[in-house]
Amino acid sequence: MDRETCEQVVQTQLEKKEPDADPHVQQAVAEEMCRLLDSGKLEDDIDEDTYAGLFDVEYLLSRLEVRGGDADLRTKWNYWIGQMCYFAGDDYERYKIDSE
Numbered sequence: 001m002d003r004e005t006c007e008q009v010v011q012t013q014l015e016k017k018e019p020d021a022d023p024h025v026q027q028a029v030a031e032e033m034c035r036l037l038d039s040g041k042l043e044d045d046i047d048e049d050t051y052a053g054l055f056d057v058e059y060l061l062s063r064l065e066v067r068g069g070d071a072d073l074r075t076k077w078n079y080w081i082g083q084m085c086y087f088a089g090d091d092y093e094r095y096k097i098d099s100e
Contacts, residue, residue: 006034010057014073017061021073025097029077032095033060045088074099 001009010030018026036042037060067079074097084092 003034003038006037006057007031010034010061013057013061017064018073025072025074028097029073032077032097033057036060036092036095041088041091045084 007027007030010033011026014021014026014030037056042059063080064073064076066083067076071079078096081092081096
């Protein structure tokens, strides 16, 4: 899927999953999710036997639940990215969403 379509799909899903999130944050998370998917980095860093072929929009949306609780969307995304930095290296820092 091309980047524009990816961002539209993710934005639509985020509006359903995180309806109270700031629209700018939804857009920023959608952009970073799609950049990460395009990069192929997940396939390089995560055990293929466990997640072979599963690195898609649904997988990344499910990662928002890692943080849980009442955290906002930016915090959930950045928390998971922080976990990836810890386990796979700081290359994931570039996918964090800065605060306003």
